Amino acid sequence: MLGLEYFSVADLWSPLFLVFMLLITVGYLLVVGPLSEKFEGAKPVSWMKKSMFIMGIFMLYLAQGGPVSLLGHMMFSFHMLTMALSYLVAPPLIMMGLPEWLWRALVKVNPLRSLKFLAKPVVAALLFNGLFSLYHIPAIHDYVMLHFNVHRLYYIVLLITAMLMWWTLLNPLPESTKGSSVGKMGYIFLNMVLLTPACGLIIFASQPLYATYSDPNIWAEAMGYCISGDPAAILDKFGGPTFFNLMSPQVDQQVGGILMKFIQEIIFASILAYVFFNWYKKENREDDDMNPSELKDSTLNHM
Template structure:
């Protein structure tokens, strides 16, 4: 059914050229403009590229459109954007530019504040849970720029969250384990809400009018299509989708943060 539905969308709707251009610009800056030792490891460059490809998959591929039809794909977006891309970007990023910037006192203070583990932790989870309040989520999904604002803000917050976990510059092994476990515990409540709530939390997946408005954000001419097509776009049980999303988020964060927890002692401050 999903394949039949997607056939109705234009290629330019399924693949976001704007996101691709932005990521292409980031690659140009990363490979040609950022200062770094000539011996910078190839594997780190590959890791950064994979992280940015995960961002594109989340925001610029058909996953972004399907996420407006199936809630489980919204969770897949979150997994790619918040759990896969940030650690890869942090591991692969060329940090020499920040080291140079920190020689300037004001930048040193800004970076020093933003890279505090507690700042990244609080920023991320305040944004994450605020975005997923039903009224906020429904409102954000009806506006292209507001939704992208939340998504990109979460990506940046995700990078701040992952920095103390995958970098050796911030925490020792014991504190890193504690920080990672707390991160896991703070993800769990939302997963449980998705699993245990009786009925769909979000009207953009159940109310036909709001659903159509949500799709119109990325497909402006959808209102010109016959009502039968609109009805065909809602073949998925929203409660089941919500439960699948909860399971996906719970398992994904346990696996990915579990991997980070296993490697934490090897890449810790003071080692």
């Protein structure tokens, strides 16, 4: 299916990365379970929270170490799916899976406290969306894909900035939650707007932008970092990325841009609806709690 049958189990499932993610999951279950008594204010963690964390870890593994990751080296549309899973789906699930008392312990770590300015809403939004857009400038994207260490470092930085971006919306700590519902709605719109230029460039480009998905030689070199075997042998066997793709490179590129923007719109629109609904309920509840004279004064003050 999609050419995956030509690759080994190790190529498809990245055993070392799988072990690493399993260790993180086991560590989490130990911290929120038997070791929780070592944390101040620790309370039992529901299975819902545990399930969200495990699902987030699974999504991150699937995107960065599973078959979706391999397909992302062969088709740009799957590359954008890995981006969406890695930075729009996995981070909020992982963050919502961490209990309040564990977050409180984490934010007290000195290095994190000194960098707290990075979590300011506008800074975090500009950081993540800026780095994401920068990465998809064709020359930068192809360079990153062809240099393994740079590739890994860039993806780690993107993950950290994605979590900083999500912090404004998912912050569970009452003492550090300052944004109003209206402010959060504005912040959601800001993130939706900031990602639009990069997706627009990809969708409306008149030709393939990325040599990694259109030039057979460069594609083979990039593939050499994610699968076993000689890149020259890979090129001789498959001839290039078009072997695995039913679409032309340009159409594949357009599908990828649309897919990324669609997933972002669905996720942020859902959060926007949730924030708006809670804000609307709160406003109506406050109005209901007012006596008639207070309601009259409030109405006059807004006129």
